[in-house]
Amino acid sequence: MxxxxxxxxxxxxxxxxxxxxxxxxxxxxxxxxxxxxxxxxxxxxxxxxxxxxxxxxxxxxxSFVNHGFTFTPSISLYVTCDTEEEIDRAFEKLSRDGSILMPLAPYPFSKKFGWVADRFGVTWQLSLIS
The missing domain is CATH 3.30.720.100 (Signal recognition particle alu RNA binding heterodimer, srp9/1)
Structure with a gap:
């Protein structure tokens, strides 16, 4: 499977x-x-x-059909980044022409985390693992 x-x-x-x-x-x-x-x-x-x-x-x-829906933040892609450079670069590119749902910052659950909706409406959670 x-x-x-x-x-x-x-x-x-x-x-x-x-x-x-x-x-x-x-x-x-x-x-x-x-x-x-x-x-x-x-x-x-x-x-x-x-x-x-x-x-x-x-x-x-x-889709060749015009649907009345698009992507929603209730499901997102979760990306664990190995370096600060990696998370900073991904966050900057994904948030450009999109929207920031949670700014890139330290949180109690992550040293550095950010959540964005990109310009296509797909949402991404980015977390620094080290």
Missing amino acids: QITTFFMFEGKAEEAMNFYISIFDKSEITSISRYGANEAGAEGSVKHAIFTLNGQEFMCID
Whole structure:
């Protein structure tokens, strides 16, 4: 059994994947299929893609249906960072054009922690482990 996180975007899947792989080391788009002419989705948009962030696999699509919902902070990606440089860089990039839910700071449960919603609406909790 394998459990993989799946993201549904509306026309922003490839942009989001490229954004995420630019932030985390050992990350890449491993496969991508696109809608062709006369298919349900917009031609060239992502029908299905697989990408990795620091070696962990994720899937995504561009939905051709306009939904009345998007991502919510009630579920987020939790990232443990090994260095201050790593957490500072990820927090800065993920929060740019997004929103800060908890500022990057020391908290009773973490030496340094921050929670952001990125420009696509995906939420990330970042914690320094050392």
